[in-house]
Amino acid sequence: MSVKRPVILGLTGSIGMGKSTVANMLRDLGVPVFDADAEVHKLQGPGGLLIPAIEEAFPGTTGPEGVKRAELGAIVFGDAEALKRLEAIVHPAVADERFAFIEENRDAPLIVFDIPLLFEKTGTRGLDAVAVVSAPADVQRTRVLARPGMTVAKLEEILALQVPDAEKRERADHVIENGGSLEDTRAQVEALVAALTT
Secondary structure (H helix, E strand, C coil): CCCCCCEEEEEECCCCCCHHHHHHHHHHCCCCEEEHHHHHHHHHCCCCCCHHHHHHHCCCCEECCEECHHHHHHHHCCCHHHHHHHHHHHHHHHHHHHHHHHHHCCCCCEEEEECCCHHHHHCCCCCCEEEEEECCHHHHHHHHHCCCCCCHHHHHHHHHHCCCHHHHHHHCCEEEECCCCHHHHHHHHHHHHHHHHC
């Protein structure tokens, strides 16, 4: 007799597509969601598990509030070697948290990993399916440029680092269209959960 385990869904989408909105809709439906970014923030925040290792590797980049993002960013961005050192500290810790999350939720029919850079960095290993949240380019642009401190140049820079939306849609098992109303998006999310859990 095989042991039943949850369906593991990877959730991703380019900046401004509404991935966080969809993740919250999934939580509202009782689906456990692992937020990789939030986990990193916790590990690097005040009293975070990674603070001693990061301080040792990059002296002066942490304090009582946790990692000093601007200082650490100034060191690792543009320096592939430094970024590799940082990732070697962060990635195993996040993997441990992810494993613990699976264990905690092994009786759930579906669990979701919210992974912004799924196609760019982490890959699909260990996932049963991938859902991409997508919206038309003009809607994406309007949403992102409405964010505080965002500029057209910054947006172009971010988009250049991300796998294009069209390619993500092609590689995904499911696409959630998030360019219309929230009701429409919610209906798609409910249908997806139903399809994956029945």
